[in-house]
Amino acid sequence: MIDVLIIGGGIAGIETACSLQDLGYETVIVEKERTIGGHLNNWDTLFPTHRPASEVLEYYTEETRKRALTIYLNTYVTSIIKLDDGTFEVNTSRDVIFHSKTVVIASGYSLFNAERKEEYGYKIYDNVLTSADLEKKLKTLNGEFKTPTDKVPEKIAFIHCVGSRDEKSGNHYCSKLCCVTAVKQAIHMKQICPQADIFCCYMDLRMYGPGFEEMYREAQEKYHIQFIRGRLSEVGENADGTLQLKVEDTLAARPSKIKVDMLVLMVGMESPQSTALFKETCGLQCAPNRFIQPNDHHIGSNKTNIDGLFTAGTSIGPMSIFDTINHAKASAITIKNYLSRN
């Protein structure tokens, strides 16, 4: 019988494991991919400091190694079953059955599939990327930045709220991080393509965290990034392969068309499919936004409706790395309280 089984080896899972180890508990992490770190593996730099994501990743890799954490890679959970004695039986794809006193769902998020917004032309027009694609491109950038059609971009547009705050995508909620990510990426693009005109088309700019607003201001003042308040309606392709965007400049109250060489869609966060599976196998309660419903929004955000089943990180909704790590640490303490009481 293990103390805590952690589902997900992203930063939330690893941080929970580290904190729990410090508190003297035995943990096992189950990770579906072949490496730990989750989405961070595909990210180039982090807001608001533009520090390389690899630094954070290296920290957690090193912690994992130092602490000799038990991690099952290439393993995904197929069901969580709560037994009568209050412990959990967790079945996995590997024919390994775990018995644990508690389970932490740190399964994170999945990115919105931009193909669902057909009118934005993702996977149809070559020069339409998602924010995640751009990060991958930047991470492996070697030499000059070029668009997928091999052009040094002169105009780039970032579209906020793709798959977020959009009834048509089925997501009413705000993904919270896309705004600041767009600003970060816009600055990055301006730095590597100083000749490019960069547009950000937004509905609202939600610069909620420390340093975010300052970065936004820097983007305006120093990098001359143009922020257009209006949501992209439609993308067309011009005869020369450039993209034509139709966006209303709502502040000017006039429709506008913008010709760009590259379009970056700021895809939002969605609850991963696994959450639905957990919901099915153990009656986990989910919020209308499909993320896990915290037992109490204010004083029990790590708890779920099932006693002994906890959450860490973005499994309950969009969160920054900063918030995720804090949430994971909080999860460890919540679990300690639970285990010492039972």
Next chain:
Amino acid sequence: MENYFILPFTLGMITLFVILFIKYGLWIARLSHIDKLRIIQCIFTRRTWDAIVESVMEGLLHRSIFKRNPLLGYMHMSLAFGWFLLIVVGHIEGFLCYGTFANAPWIPIFFQYFVHYQFPGERIMTNLMDFLLLFILSGVLLAYFKRLNSKIFGIKKTTKLKPFDKMAMIALWFIFPLRLFAESATAALYGNGGFLTNSVANLFILIHVTPTMESILWWAYSISLGLFFVGMPFSRYMHILTEVLFIFLRHYGIKLKKQFNSYSRIQVYSCSRCGVCIDVCQMHVANISNNQSVYILKNIRDQNLTDRKLYNCLLCGRCEQVCPVKINLNDLRISQRIRATKEYNSDYAFLQSLPNETPTTGKQPEVIYFAGCMTHMTPGIKKSIVKVLDKANVNYIFMDKEKGACCGRPLMLAGQYEAAKKLIDFNRKKILESGAPVLLVSCPICYKVFRDDYELGQITIKHHSEYFLELVEQGRISLKKSNSSIVYHDPCELGRGCNVYEQPRELLKKTGTLLSAKQEKVMSLCCSGSLGDLSLSMPDRNVIKAETLKVLLQKNPDVLATACPLCKKTFVKGVNIQVKDIAEIVANAME
């Protein structure tokens, strides 16, 4: 043949006089007719005497610089006054020797070379001349040091030089040492030196000085003089004589106009670049050191003034207070702004179509009150003014209670003179139509323009600090003294702009304990909010403001009082203590 060395000096001097004659002639000729009449009328009055006295005190003795900085003052004085005496005494020496003052101009300059024989008073004169030379040389030595290290003079920055300036300066540096060496060489050969030249001559004898060497040294002396004279009209040393001209014209009552004219030019050329204005400028706090008045005047002369420099000035007027030559630095700068923006003044055609309603009170009003844009942003001040007026039972008209045009001063500060006139005409008409004998203003920015540019005839213009003091003195309101300590910040436009320093202090003394600040009254610091500056960024303003607050709050007062809504708005976002306008303090202290 051997006397040809006087040629560089003579040619240089002739060139100098010709150029000066033409320049000054043109400048005076271009003065307005009225100004010329002023000169003619005043020339045989006491004003000329006053001008002479000031010329001596400032042009030669440099009293003002002395007061601010004795070392710098000594340097300027030794050069100017010492040289002046050298010329005067040189002529006396010539007189003693030849029995006439009508000697060739080079005789006193190269006297030692020409006169190797005894004449009455020769020993005294020679030693006196040596003493004067030593006096000047001490100044030259200081000048060398100043170039090398301006900090020992208490100056943070010194001015940068152009080629002509450099030439004239280097020539100037060489003139007196060369004179010393040339005279010493002559003394070594003929034994006609004084205490100084003989001492140097004793050294020269050791190295066997020859007549050729003597000749070379006199040539060099003459050349450096000639170079200096030629360079002078094109360099900053032009100020030496222009300053005197300026002092005379100023004494004759000639005033600077809004337009840049010949008098402005005389002022520009009167700047000695002593650098005192650089020192007092608050812009240093924000590491801005290219826009101080001395640089602007230099840029005007060199015709390379950029907009950024021109507009980056708070127009606080501190530099004007310390300028030893009393140049109208603010107005000069504004006249440049007028010139730079004259092609795009607005006509405010919309003013014509506004309903022309002058509010009335039914009875004959005592006062018409103009709050102005800034007071409308500080409702606390507006409310307090109204409260005091009501309490004192003043029958007043509130001119811009609902809607009002700006007073025009902000435009004026930006150089939009023609545009400002349109607003002035609009407001002026309303004020005159009201029939009130007193115009009350609560914003020093408005106050300044009403006083200087509105031509309101019989109407007296009063800032609320003046008016409220009158109300107290007339017993129409009475104030209760509290035990809070107050420090008063002089707004630039009210203090240096309109010379109102005492009334606010009188009022404050009646409501609490007034503390003094380290720099106050004429040298009060600017809050940094000034509308005079168009290009100063907000972060830079905040830095300057913090420094001002540091000075004001040194004695930990309970209240920071000011008499300007803009100063109040500026300070309020930087401090934790109460920032109050004098109107609010009075309104609170009323019994």
Next chain:
Amino acid sequence: MNTEAKKQIWSSYQKEIADNNYYYARSCIRQNFFPASEVTFLRILREELNKNIFDDPNHTTCTGIGYHSDIVPFDTIQTVVARHFALMTEAGLENVAISCVTSFGMYTEILDLWHHFPEQLEKIREYLYKATKREFNIPKNIAHTSDIIYKFRNEIAEKAKHKLINVQTGEPLNVVEHIGCHYAKMFPTKGVGGAEFPQVLSGMIESWGGNVVDYPERRHCCGFGFRNYLVQANRGYSVSNTKKKLESMKPYKPDFIVANCPGCAMFMDKWQYTLAEMEGVTYDEFGYGIPVLTYEEMAGLVLGYNPWDLGLQMHQVQCEPLLDKLGIKYDPKAKYLDKNGNQMPLPEKPSCLKV
């Protein structure tokens, strides 16, 4: 562009289209401005596809123009449409094939209204009965005539004499397709491909060998807009919209435009003349303008019908350069002969647009 993904999206919505036995509802504009189009449609259905379609001499306008210009009350219009259903019912038919896109929109809207407000349907039944003593059944299937051609596009392709290929270069022709707004923008599920990606015309073009041009203003209105055209002072608005579309498609060098709405075809054709006269601009490379075809005319050309029988001489932008590209033989002398072989009066030549 990833054309595969694009095609997939554009074919993702389909609708049910009756297979046979149609009641034909004609179009005012189509029969006036493209007089051979409807004849060609009937010919294709009857001769090429062996379908039963009833062309009823008793049916009238749907009054859509009156409706959209606010001069015919909605109850009246419903009764007129109800009469058409009565005629269909009397003819023993259940499927309507509607030639006009605006009529198609009207019919669809009225049926939807009756579906949600059955009392309205009862009222209209009563009105119709009082006025004409007729009764009617709700049609089983409503299709626009372009839907029917779309449904049988592959059959037509099999019989094709010409493909939409430039015979001189062997390259597919670049075709701009334009869908009438009332076809699917009001009721997306009633149009093939929905509102965003209607496939009805692009399906035909691709089946017949052409290349569909995807240009930025593809979904923009043709500029007709009823009220904007009907009031002369507003026509500038109408023509400006057409101009926006034409400017957007110009860089793609389209060989022709095809529309499923008669109004669209008419305006995109005629306004090219107006714009040429007003501003001296043409939207092709050589100053002839871009030919505008109805889908019936396009199908007719593919099936090898005589272009003069298709009425192409009645268009503003002349079709000869297009016929040359398609490799279709035509007799220039027969262009303006009437069906009896008599010379018709020749049209005036425009001052700018080449003919």
Next chain:
Amino acid sequence: MRNFGFTTTKSRTIDYEKIDTRLISYILQNEPSFNACLSCGSCTAICSAGNLTSFNIRKLSLQIRLGDIENTKLEIDKCMLCGKCLLECPRGINTRNVIMLIKKGLNIIDKNEI
């Protein structure tokens, strides 16, 4: 050209390819803070000129960005430079300098110097 009793209307669409950037570039070059505008409108709400006329500096700043030089010429003359907006702006934009730069910019555009 023939008169049909109607003409084409100019599109209201902002075409970023055709924006006249002379004025905005001139302003930004000399006053980069202008780019930090959030369109919050506080400048406009407090504006002295706005109290007397239809002057709307927020709208104007957008129009300048969109290259509407003709309208800017008509509007900018209403500003009295009083500086209330300067005190109000949450982004610390040097609005008075912006106004003077607009005036100067328009002047040098007229002279074809930019």
